Structures are given as structure tokens and as C-alpha cells.
Amino acid sequence: xxxYFLRKLVTxxxxxxxxxxxxxxxxxxxxxxxxxxxxxRMPLQPDAANRMMGYFLSAFGLDRPxxxxxxxxxxxxxxxxxxxxxxxxxxxxxxxxxGALPFTLALLIPAIILSWIAGNQFGAYxxxxxxxxxxxxxxxxxxxxxxxxWLGILLAWGLGSVLKIFPLAGAYDLSMSPTLTWEFFLSxxxxxxxxxxxxxxxxxxxxxxGMRNMIIxxxxxxxxxxxxxxGAPQGLVRRYAFRNAVLPQxxxxxxxxxxxxxGALVTEVVFSxxxxxxxxxxxxxxxxxxxxxxxxxxxxxxxxxxxxLIDIAYVVVDxxxxxxxxxxxx
Amino acid sequence: MGPKRRLVVLLASVSLLAxxxxxxxxxxxxxxxxxxxxxxxxxxxxxxPPGQFNPIKNWNYTTGTLGxxxxxxxxxxxxxxxxxxxxxxxxxWTGPKEYTLxxxxxxxWSDGQALTADDVIYTVNLGKLASVPYSTLFNFLxxxxxxxxxxxxxxxxxxxxxxxxxxxxxWGIVPEHLWNGRTETEVMNDNPNPIGSGPYSLLTYDQxxxxxxxxxxxxxxxxxxxxxxxxxIIDSVNASNNVSLGQMLGGNIDLSNNFLPGINSITSGIxxxxxxxxxxxxxxxxxxxxxxxxxxxxxxPMNDPIFRRxxxxxxxxxxxxxxxxxxxxxxxxxxxxxxxxxxxxDKTVVAKYGTKYNPTDAKKILKAAGYxxxxxxxxxxxDGSKIDLEIIVPSGWTDWMASIQSIAQSAKTxxxxxxxxxxxxxxxxxxxxxxxxxxxxxxxxxxxxxxxTYYNWMFRQPIQAVQNAGxxxxxxxxxxxxxxxxxNVTPTSSTTAMKKIISxxxxxxxxxxxxxxxxYNGAWSQASNAVWTNWPxxxxxxxxxxxxxxxxxxxxxxxxxxxxxxxxxx
Numbered sequence: 001x002x003x004y005f006l007r008k009l010v011t012x013x014x015x016x017x018x019x020x021x022x023x024x025x026x027x028x029x030x031x032x033x034x035x036x037x038x039x040x041r042m043p044l045q046p047d048a049a050n051r052m053m054g055y056f057l058s059a060f061g062l063d064r065p066x067x068x069x070x071x072x073x074x075x076x077x078x079x080x081x082x083x084x085x086x087x088x089x090x091x092x093x094x095x096x097x098x099g100a101l102p103f104t105l106a107l108l109i110p111a112i113i114l115s116w117i118a119g120n121q122f123g124a125y126x127x128x129x130x131x132x133x134x135x136x137x138x139x140x141x142x143x144x145x146x147x148x149x150w151l152g153i154l155l156a157w158g159l160g161s162v163l164k165i166f167p168l169a170g171a172y173d174l175s176m177s178p179t180l181t182w183e184f185f186l187s188x189x190x191x192x193x194x195x196x197x198x199x200x201x202x203x204x205x206x207x208x209x210g211m212r213n214m215i216i217x218x219x220x221x222x223x224x225x226x227x228x229x230x231g232a233p234q235g236l237v238r239r240y241a242f243r244n245a246v247l248p249q250x251x252x253x254x255x256x257x258x259x260x261x262x263g264a265l266v267t268e269v270v271f272s273x274x275x276x277x278x279x280x281x282x283x284x285x286x287x288x289x290x291x292x293x294x295x296x297x298x299x300x301x302x303x304x305x306x307x308x309l310i311d312i313a314y315v316v317v318d319x320x321x322x323x324x325x326x327x328x329x330x
Numbered sequence: 331m332g333p334k335r336r337l338v339v340l341l342a343s344v345s346l347l348a349x350x351x352x353x354x355x356x357x358x359x360x361x362x363x364x365x366x367x368x369x370x371x372x373x374x375x376x377x378x379p380p381g382q383f384n385p386i387k388n389w390n391y392t393t394g395t396l397g398x399x400x401x402x403x404x405x406x407x408x409x410x411x412x413x414x415x416x417x418x419x420x421x422x423w424t425g426p427k428e429y430t431l432x433x434x435x436x437x438x439w440s441d442g443q444a445l446t447a448d449d450v451i452y453t454v455n456l457g458k459l460a461s462v463p464y465s466t467l468f469n470f471l472x473x474x475x476x477x478x479x480x481x482x483x484x485x486x487x488x489x490x491x492x493x494x495x496x497x498x499x500x501w502g503i504v505p506e507h508l509w510n511g512r513t514e515t516e517v518m519n520d521n522p523n524p525i526g527s528g529p530y531s532l533l534t535y536d537q538x539x540x541x542x543x544x545x546x547x548x549x550x551x552x553x554x555x556x557x558x559x560x561x562x563i564i565d566s567v568n569a570s571n572n573v574s575l576g577q578m579l580g581g582n583i584d585l586s587n588n589f590l591p592g593i594n595s596i597t598s599g600i601x602x603x604x605x606x607x608x609x610x611x612x613x614x615x616x617x618x619x620x621x622x623x624x625x626x627x628x629x630x631p632m633n634d635p636i637f638r639r640x641x642x643x644x645x646x647x648x649x650x651x652x653x654x655x656x657x658x659x660x661x662x663x664x665x666x667x668x669x670x671x672x673x674x675x676d677k678t679v680v681a682k683y684g685t686k687y688n689p690t691d692a693k694k695i696l697k698a699a700g701y702x703x704x705x706x707x708x709x710x711x712x713d714g715s716k717i718d719l720e721i722i723v724p725s726g727w728t729d730w731m732a733s734i735q736s737i738a739q740s741a742k743t744x745x746x747x748x749x750x751x752x753x754x755x756x757x758x759x760x761x762x763x764x765x766x767x768x769x770x771x772x773x774x775x776x777x778x779x780x781x782x783t784y785y786n787w788m789f790r791q792p793i794q795a796v797q798n799a800g801x802x803x804x805x806x807x808x809x810x811x812x813x814x815x816x817x818n819v820t821p822t823s824s825t826t827a828m829k830k831i832i833s834x835x836x837x838x839x840x841x842x843x844x845x846x847x848x849x850y851n852g853a854w855s856q857a858s859n860a861v862w863t864n865w866p867x868x869x870x871x872x873x874x875x876x877x878x879x880x881x882x883x884x885x886x887x888x889x890x891x892x893x894x895x896x897x898x899x900x
Contacts (some may be wrong), residue, residue: 025394030754030756030757031753031754031756031757031760032753032754032755032757032759032760033756033760034756036756036759036760036796036798037755037756037759037760038389038462038764039798040759040763040774040798041389041464042389042463043388043389043776043881043882044463045463045464045466045493045786046786046787046790046799046800047465047466047469047799048463048465048466049798050794050798050799051460051461051465052460052463052465052796053460054460055460055461055514056461059461087378087390088378088379088381088516089390089518090518090519090520091381091382091520092654096379096446099379099537100379102570103537120692150898168569168573168576168577169569169573169577170538170566170569171537171538172538173363174371174539174564174566174582175363175364175366175369175564176363176364176536177360177361177362177364177534177536177541178536178893179360179362181362183362183363184362188349192363211569227554239338259753264349271848272569272573273526274379274537274538274567276834278378279378280897282377282378285726287754308900
């Protein structure tokens with residue numbers, strides 16, 4: 001058990017190091033530079049730009065050689081400091097992200113977990129049930145092939161613009177301040193539902209299809225036939241099939257997290273949901289190296305932590321991993 | 331889940347939620363729901379979460395920081411071309427290099443302290459820091475000294491009247507008793523829990539909006555008899571165009587300063603959905619700045635004034651105004667001066683040298699100058715090499731992107747080949763500043779109290795390796811620059827003297843065409859009459875202010891708009 005986790009841990013640390021380095025480097029490949037852009041947006045008397053240039057270059061540490069910037073970045077990162085935002089100067093990147101993070105998590109976590117659970121249940125139920133299968137299969141394929149933001153736009157148009165059931169944008173009504181009241185939560189809930197749905201439905205389709213295919217495969221395997229030959233009730237056979245079928249789905253969940261996060265960021269932009277997606281868009285437009293790398297750092301950490309949790313879950317759900325770790329026959 | 335784990339989950343979610351709920355910033359209580367009839371909803375200024383309340387950082391402070399919260403010495407109303415004494419009671423040049431300013435008596439900061447000469451002197455002296463945008467003040471200002479509690483004497487190295495008059499309304503006075511002792515970094519901070527002197531105080535802000543609450547003790551009430559009507563002003567972070575439009579139509583936003591393409595067809599529709607613009611007909615909007623076609627004047631063939639003139643004559647701006655903007659902008663005069671500066675346009679000079687769309691003449695003068703028309707219908711350089719110019723605008727600026735396509739089309743009629751490119755904003759800016767471009771649309775100089783700000787930006791000398799101070803085309807002309815400097819030291823009250831110098835500037839400008847004026851970008855503004863009425867408009871009975879909440883506009887009279895609003899009859 002210890003060796004298993006140690007090995008995993010080393011892998012994660014290496015992945016983290018490489019991912020963060022790439023994360024640091026990529027914004028710096030953008031043409032143009034952030035301070036010039038920032039100064040050009042200021043209503044200034046022409047002379048002032050030159051004087052302010054020096055101040056801002058040193059405020060962001062951009063007057064140092066690149067290798068030094070990179071080392072400083074790691075130094076600061078290990079102290080939990082992600083630098084200051086160029087776009088929202090001089091707010092620390094950490095506080096900018098903390099303001100937006102709750103909204104992104106409130107969308108992502110329920111969408112990922114609920115779609116996984118519901119998709120698996122539904123897929124397992126639909127498999128080998130002709131009428132349902134015939135209907136569910138095409139719908140599932142369409143859903144899973146839909147880009148998040150496109151479904152988002154359709155929902156916004158249909159439910160928001162035409163039927164006017166849900167508000168079009170934002171995380172809660174403009175006439176409210178966040179307070180711990182039912183009124184506020186109701187408003188937050190109605191604003192949350194559409195972006196949530198656009199993520200949920202796409203993910204749901206994918207998991208349902210995957211599960212349905214796995215169940216059919218498992219029902220064709222020897223142990224299933226053997227159980228059937230023994231006269232085991234259909235329910236019992238399906239239960240065993242489900243347990244085996246769920247393993248690749250767990251792996252699939254781990255693999256898909258990064259893509260899901262990227263999709264969520266775009267969905268937020270569609271619904272003007274004040275999460276990280278909106279920040280990324282502005283950070284790119286303002287060439288805000290620090291905010292951009294900060295947001296992606298959170299994404300990297302999130303995906304790695306989730307993967308780690310899934311690794312642990314795997315030990316629980318797949319007895320073979322457990323046996324393997326204890327040195328038994330595997 | 332065991333009870334312990336449940337507790338952990340609960341605590342984690344509570345701490346996450348806590349991040350959403352910002353603390354109240356003042357003594358005033360935050361209502362759960364803001365009463366509609368006491369609240370003015372605005373949008374069009376913020377592209378990200380608010381939280382910056384430092385009037386020194388004029389490029390990213392939350393709107394209202396100058397105007398609602400902090401106040402300038404004067405307001406300047408471009409529509410009447412008048413300075414309105416605000417914190418200042420009066421001010422005048424009391425010597426060749428001396429300006430004396432008297433403050434109103436009885437102005438108090440929202441913490442109860444009196445606003446005095448010390449505050450003004452402290453604010454002015456912040457300009458000694460290189461990071462402060464108005465550090466240029468000390469190029470010509472020597473000292474600010476206190477005469478008495480309400481009087482300040484400014485001694486100048488050089489009386490740059492135009493630049494000084496511009497400063498008087500552009501910057502907010504900050505409280506010396508709270509700011510004194512701040513380091514440069516602290517001066518440039520976000521100024522949380524701000525204490526101002528203005529008609530509103532900061533109530534709260536969150537990811538989506540900022541909420542200003544009326545300051546009942548505001549000095550304007552007793553000293554000027556003015557009363558701002560909305561109790562709350564809520565400015566929201568911009569959503570996409572279609573959402574903004576939806577919010578307007580639904581009456582959820584009272585004043586939108588977003589650029590909403592096609593708004594003209596909505597306001598002129600039946601009933602107009604209760605939405606109005608400043609003008610009921612074209613151009614619908616007031617003009618905020620000039621969109622110029624910057625030509626790289628040191629690069630062949632743009633280094634030839636005749637080629638530049640031909641280019642200017644090949645561009646049909648009316649097509650852009652019609653097709654791209656649906657007439658919500660106005661074609662620029664050949665001088666490029668905004669309508670508010672009409673009095674400074676020398677009509678005889680314009681009649682003599684001004685350019686207008688005339689592709690036949692463009693071809694004629696190009697041929698006469700020795701350019702040869704190729705078999706493809708495009709002119710060649712004098713040395714026979716092909717001309718294919720690139721015109722750039724920032725990617726995502728959809729109206730400008732459509733405009734340069736129109737320009738490229740139109741230039742064909744004059745035999746000039748142009749292709750378009752859309753680099754990112756920063757890339758495009760970098761290219762322009764380093765002189766690595768052919769043609770670009772720029773609009774960095776904004777409306778102000780004096781055309782000097784325009785000329786100072788357009789014709790600035792000397793040329794630097796990185797042109798981050800205007801004159802994007804790197805146009806060299808020492809004589810023109812000395813005229814601009816001469817204009818700066820001409821008193822703002824001597825309109826005749828100003829006109830004389832400006833006429834000379836225009837003579838050179840229109841003959842040489844160093845930069846080509848295209849159209850006036852609008853001060854985008856759509857107001858809904860659903861809850862608040864009596865919006866500024868061109869009709870004689872309405873108030874005449876800019877209905878614009880962008881940074882730098884509250885102090886150009888928009889704050890006075892708030893005193894004129896009326897609740898709609900329910």
C-alpha cells in the first residue's frame with residue numbers, strides 16, 4: 001500500500017513540476033507585452049508613459065532576466081504567492097481567483113459528480129432494454145458530441161430568451177447582494193441551473209453511452225453466462241456486471257477532468273457566470289501573465305487532486321489493486 | 331458518510347461561501363433586495379470584478395471612484411464648453427506664472443473632516459511620484475503653497491494654461507489626513523474602504539457589481555442646492571452584447587453605456603421600447619473620440635504626403651458610418667476635431683486643403699506624382715515595386731474589424747491595394763508603438779476641454795524608438811510641434827489667440843495629411859424610461875450632459891445628470 005502511494009506521489013510531483021513550468025512559459029509566448037498594453041489603455045498625458053513603464057516593469061518583476069523570473073516564480077509559488085494581476089493591478093492574483101473560484105466549483109463539482117452517477121445508472125439501466133436502448137443511444141451520442149458552450153447557447157436561447165423561464169446571465173439577480181437568505185439562494189439557484197445543465201447534459205450523455213456499452217460487454221462474458229446458467233436472477237447478474245463495468249468508468253472520469261474544466265470555463269463565458277472562465281478571457285486579452293498562470297495553476301492542482309482521489313477510490317472499488325499491493329497473486 | 335466527514339464537508343462549503351459574501355464596507359446596512367424605485371442600474375464600464383477605489387489609478391478604478399466618491403476641483407461640461415466650479419469656489423491666474431485657487435467653505439469628507447488646502451496640495455504633490463499618471467504636471471509646475479485653509483497658490487515654471495485647465499477637472503482630490511505617509515506602493519493600492527467627499531459612498535461590491543449609496547451629508551445639497559436622486563447606484567460587470575440588450579429591454583438596466591450595434595433600429599421602432607439615445611435621429615450618440623487612420627509616415631509609400639492625400643481621398647467613410655455602424659457614429663471633419671471643438675475649425679483652411687472621398691482625384695494626383703497604375707488596377711511605387719498595405723485593428727473589436735474591411739474595399743476605387751489583419755490588442759499596440767505597421771486605426775486621444783490634448787497626442791516630437799506617447803505615424807515636423815507648444819501656453823480665455831494658432835496647425839495638417847481622420851466614435855449611451863426619466867437628450871427641455879458613466883465622464887458633467895433624474899410615473 002505504502003509503495004503504491006509513494007510511486008503515485010512521485011508521479012504526481014513530476015507531473016506538477018512539468019505542468020507548472022509549461023503553465024509559466026505559455027503566456028510569455030504571446031506577442032506583445034503586458035505593460036505596454038496596460039499603459040496604452042490609460043488615459044495619459046503622453047509624457048507619463050515613459051516614467052510609468054519603469055515603475056510597472058519592476059512592480060511585476062519583468063525587468064529581470066527570464067531565468068530569474070522563472071526562479072522567482074517558483075520561490076513565490078512555494079510561499080503561496082502567485083504575484084499581482086496586471087489587469088486588476090495591484091490586486092494579488094490569489095484574491096482575484098478566490099473571488100471567482102466558488103462559482104466555478106459550484107458549477108463543476110455537482111455537474112461532474114451528478115452526471116457520472118446519473119449517467120452510469122441510466123446507461124446500465126438502458127443496456128439490453130430494447131426500446132429504451134434504441135431511444136437512449138442516439139440521444140446519448142448527440143449529447144456527448146455537443147460542445148458545452150453550444151448547448152449552453154441553445155439553452156440560453158430556448159429556456160432563457162424564448163420561454164423566459166430562467167435568467168440569461170449572471171450568478172444571481174443584480175438587485176440582490178449575497179446574503180444568507182432563502183430569497184438569495186433561490187435567485188442563485190435559478191441562475192445556476194442553466195450553466196449547470198449545459199455541462200451536466202453533455203457529460204451525462206458520455207457516461208451513459210460508456211456504461212451501456214460496458215454492460216453489454218460484461219453481460220456477454222463467461223461469468224455472466226455461468227451465473228445465468230446457474231439460474232441466478234437477472235437482477236443479480238446485472239449487479240455483478242455493473243460492478244465490473246464501473247471500473248473503466250472511474251478511469252475515464254480521471255482522464256476526462258481536464259477537458260471538463262476547459263469546457264466549464266467556456267460555459268461560464270456564455271452565461272456571464274462570474275467564475276474563472278471570465279477571468280481567463282480577460283487575462284488573455286490583457287496579457288496578464290500572472291493571472292493566467294494563476295488560474296491554470298488552480299486547474300492543474302484541481303485535476304491532480306481529483307486524480308489522486310480517484311486513485312484512492314480505485315483501491316476501494318477494485319479488489320485486484322488491493323490484492324496486488326499486498327503482494328498477493330494479481 | 332460519517333458525521334465527522336459530514337462536518338468537514340459542511341465547513342469546507344461554508345468557507346467557500348464566505349468568499350462570495352464580501353463584508354459591508356461602511357456603516358450603512360446592505361438591504362437584501364435594493365428597492366427598484368430607489369436604485370439606478372448602469373452597465374458598460376466594468377469588464378471584471380470591481381474593487382479598485384483609487385482615483386489615482388485612472389485606467390482601472392471602478393467607475394464612479396472619480397465623480398461619485400472623489401471629486402475634482404472643477405467639472406467640465408463639453409456640451410456647453412463650460413467649467414463648473416466644484417470643490418473649487420473660484421480660481422484665476424493672479425500673475426504671469428501664478429494661479430490662485432479658492433476652495434468652497436463647508437466641504438467635508440465623509441468621515442466628517444473638513445476638506446482644505448492641505449488636501450489639494452497633497453494630491454497635487456503626489457504627481458512627484460513617477461508611477462502617478464499626472465507626474466507630467468511637474469514639468470511645468472513648481473510648487474503648490476498654502477495661503478490659508480481654503481486658498482492654494484500654484485507657482486509655475488511655465489504657464490501651460492491648456493494643460494493646467496485640463497488637470498483641474500481630470501483628477502480627484504484625496505484626503506490628506508488619511509493618505510499622508512503612504513509610500514509609493516501604498517499610493518498605488520486599491521484604496522479599500524475609501525473616504526471621499528462626493529455625493530455617494532461605497533456601500534458594497536461583489537463579483538458582479540458595485541453598489542454606491544447616497545451620501546446624505548454631501549456638501550452640494552447645502553452649498554449648491556443640488557440633490558442626487560437615486561439612493562443606490564448599481565453598476566454591473568458587462569455581460570455579452572445580447573445579454574446587455576436583453577437587460578435593457580427588460581427594464582433591468584436603466585443606463586447602458588455598452589456598444590449595442592443596431593440600437594438605432596430599436597429606439598426608432600414603434601414605441602422604441604422606452605429606450606432613448608441622446609439624439610432621436612442619426613448620429614443618435616454624442617461623440618467621444620475620433621477614430622483615425624494612422625499611417626506609418628516613415629515607410630514607403632506613406633512617407634509621401636501626396637500618397638497619404640490620395641489614400642484619404644480613396645476612403646469612403648460614409649460607407650462605414652452607414653453599413654458598419656448603422657449611423658450611430660458620424661463621419662469626422664477633415665480636421666478630425668470633435669463636434670465640441672467646432673469653433674476651432676478654420677473653415678477657409680478646410681475648404682482650401684481639406685480632403686473628402688474622391689477616388690478620381692486620388693488617381694489623378696497619384697499619376698501626376700509619378701505613380702504608375704499596374705495591369706491589376708493598383709498603383710505601383712515610383713520604383714515600380716508593388717504596393718500592398720496591411721491595415722491592423724485589435725482582434726475581437728468587431729466594429730473596427732468590419733470597418734477596415736470596408737476601407738480595404740473602398741481603397742480599391744483609388745487604386746490602392748490594402749489587406750486586413752487582426753492581431754491581439756497587445757500585439758497590435760506593440761506593432762504600432764515600434765513602427766512595425768503600415769496602417770492602423772487608433773483612437774487614443776479622448777474628448778477634453780481643449781484641442782491641445784489632441785494635437786499634443788498627434789504631433790508629439792521628438793520621435794522615440796518606442797512611440798508610446800502618441801504620434802503613431804512618426805511624423806516629423808518641428809514647426810508644427812512648436813505651434814502645439816505655443817498653443818499650450820496660450821490662455822484658455824483667449825479664444826481668438828487659440829484660433830489663430832490652431833488655424834496654422836490645420837493648414838499644415840490638411841496639406842500634409844500626417845494622419846487621416848475617419849469618424850467620431852460614439853459615447854455609447856442607451857437610457858431606459860421604465861423607472862427613471864428626464865434623461866439628457868438633445869431636446870430643448872432636457873438636461874444637456876453626457877449620459878455616460880465611463881471613467882473620466884462623471885467629472886464631465888454626468889454627475890449632474892443624477893440631480894435631474896425623475897422617477898417615472900408608475
